[in-house]
Amino acid sequence: MVTISLSILKYRMTYVTVISAVLIMNVLAYLQSSMLAVSRPVSGYILPTAIGFLIGVLLSSNRVNYLEKDEERKRFFVTIVHSLSIALDERDAYTFGHSSRVTSLSMALGKRLGLNAIQLEMLELGSILHDIGKIGIPDTILNKPEKLTAEEQAMIYQHPIKGERIIGLERTPKIGMLVDCIRSHHERYDGKGYPDGLAQENIPVLARIITIADAYDAMTSLRPYRSKVAPDAALEELKLCAGSQFDPEMVKAFSELVREDKDFLLLSEETPSEVEAFA
Ligand SMILES: [Fe+2]
Missing domain, CATH: 1.10.3210.10 (Hypothetical protein af1432)
Structure with a gap:
């Protein structure tokens, strides 16, 4: 399960992902209207925008969760290694x-x-x-x-x-x-x-x-x-x-x-x- 935290706002990649997802959803909506030869009012783009926004946020959260956990693992490893060197220095x-x-x-x-x-x-x-x-x-x-x-x-x-x-x-x-x-x-x-x-x-x-x-x-x-x-x-x-x-x-x-x-x-x-x- 993806948990969404405010920390995603710190990453520039979040904004790029959300904007890209919104743009892609709107382009798809426009192409769909063109293929069906129907005109889509401006309000018809609200739903694709909302879906794009949600997809962008979920993708960003997933990526940020992975990066933060990876960083946590690295710091834990460095701490263990540091303890080893302190043991050596103590001698x-x-x-x-x-x-x-x-x-x-x-x-x-x-x-x-x-x-x-x-x-x-x-x-x-x-x-x-x-x-x-x-x-x-x-x-x-x-x-x-x-x-x-x-x-x-x-x-x-x-x-x-x-x-x-x-x-x-x-x-x-x-x-x-x-x-x-x-x-x-x-x-x-x-x-x-x-x-x-x-x-x-x-x-x-x-x-x-x-x-x-x-x-x-x-x-x-x-x-x-x-x-x-x-x-x-x-x-x-x-x-x-x-x-x-x-x-x-x-x-x-x-x-x-x-x-x-x-x-x-x-x-x-x-x-x-x-x-x-x-x-
Ligand atoms: Fe040495």
């Missing part, structure tokens, strides 16, 4: 809230770069889950304040591959975008990154975005082995590494976001800071 007090901050920054940059709706959807999930492979790394290594041994460092380098194994069981084109985010978020523009040593445009576009957001948040957050960097200094570092570590066009877009919105860099402070996490 590591130093990176508490990291996934949320990287997601806010990545989404702002993705929108700025004009990504389409599907890319943005996968970018949101990809940035929430980019470090999910760290689930397979012992806490003693993740939270180690001293310099890591070569063997421990090699384990850290494995986290994009472990993440791909966790998420990438079913690789459809859409999920493939998400898996690429996880596998390739430590690639470098000059090809010296890991795990595949991809360079420039060979690095998936969503992963290049996450790399910038991830690096910015890593610099501006406290880590066991170093103190925080100020937002302006972190931005300068991104610019310095444009073309070597990062996609230069994306760093340019990131800088423009900062120039146009001074509060943009505060996006990374929307979630509880690592200081609060210790409290």
Whole structure:
């Protein structure tokens, strides 16, 4: 059964559908009169108009119900995925809230770069889950304040591959975008990154975005082995590494976001800071 709610008025498609249905019904009524060679008074168009209106409203309601339920399902899925990343962040007090901050920054940059709706959807999930492979790394290594041994460092380098194994069981084109985010978020523009040593445009576009957001948040957050960097200094570092570590066009877009919105860099402070996490 179709339920009609006032929310259909929010959608431009409702007006297009209703007007189209009214027009079609009136054209049919006119053609019917012509074929029967009878003249139809103006009042004779009231019923076709009313039927067209009703058909338009019912079709719009059906479509809006579907869209809203689909959106609800998507948000529920994102919430579950978010909970998973919070569970991961909880293991590591130093990176508490990291996934949320990287997601806010990545989404702002993705929108700025004009990504389409599907890319943005996968970018949101990809940035929430980019470090999910760290689930397979012992806490003693993740939270180690001293310099890591070569063997421990090699384990850290494995986290994009472990993440791909966790998420990438079913690789459809859409999920493939998400898996690429996880596998390739430590690639470098000059090809010296890991795990595949991809360079420039060979690095998936969503992963290049996450790399910038991830690096910015890593610099501006406290880590066991170093103190925080100020937002302006972190931005300068991104610019310095444009073309070597990062996609230069994306760093340019990131800088423009900062120039146009001074509060943009505060996006990374929307979630509880690592200081609060210790409290
Ligand atoms: Fe990572």
